[in-house]
Amino acid sequence: xxSLRKITFENFGECISLEVREDQKNFVARxxxxxxxxxxxxxxxxxxxxxxxxxxxxxxxxxxxSYEPADEDDDDDETVYLIWRLMIDKKYQGMGYGRQAMEKAxxxxxxxxxGEAGLAVVSYNPDNxxxxxxxxxxGFEETGELNEDGEVWAALxx
Numbered sequence: 001x002x003s004l005r006k007i008t009f010e011n012f013g014e015c016i017s018l019e020v021r022e023d024q025k026n027f028v029a030r031x032x033x034x035x036x037x038x039x040x041x042x043x044x045x046x047x048x049x050x051x052x053x054x055x056x057x058x059x060x061x062x063x064x065x066s067y068e069p070a071d072e073d074d075d076d077d078e079t080v081y082l083i084w085r086l087m088i089d090k091k092y093q094g095m096g097y098g099r100q101a102m103e104k105a106x107x108x109x110x111x112x113x114x115g116e117a118g119l120a121v122v123s124y125n126p127d128n129x130x131x132x133x134x135x136x137x138x139g140f141e142e143t144g145e146l147n148e149d150g151e152v153w154a155a156l157x158x
């Protein structure tokens with residue numbers, strides 16, 4: 001059974017050793033980089049939530065969510081939960097863990113752990129067909145916008 005667990009001193013080393021396949025390395029940052037980004041985000045107004053993905057007692061992946069309050073100076077901005085990262089280790093891909101982890105993440109987001117939000121958003125490389133298919137199957141709709149890295153934005157009403 002899939003569960004999301006906090007990154008701790010005890011599981012940190014295992015988390016940063018997880019890897020995607022060689023052909024996927026352009027699609028997702030390494031977990032160590034993501035955890036460093038979480039620290040920077042925390043010190044700059046976001047609320048990062050990095051989790052290890054476990055199948056029973058085996059760590060199979062990593063996901064990072066953040067709560068992004070609306071920018072009060074931007075009338076078009078709104079408060080969202082952003083799914084920054086989702087990765088499943090190369091040894092555990094193709095077993096449905098990515099979908100199950102996203103379902104758990106959305107269940108968690110819908111508890112509004114850090115405040116209300118109208119949307120969950122995600123971005124992904126336009127060449128990442130597996131990500132596009134997964135997010136669409138969960139109800140995410142592409143917005144037609146790209147982020148600063150040229151990734152596609154998709155949103156899900158909460």
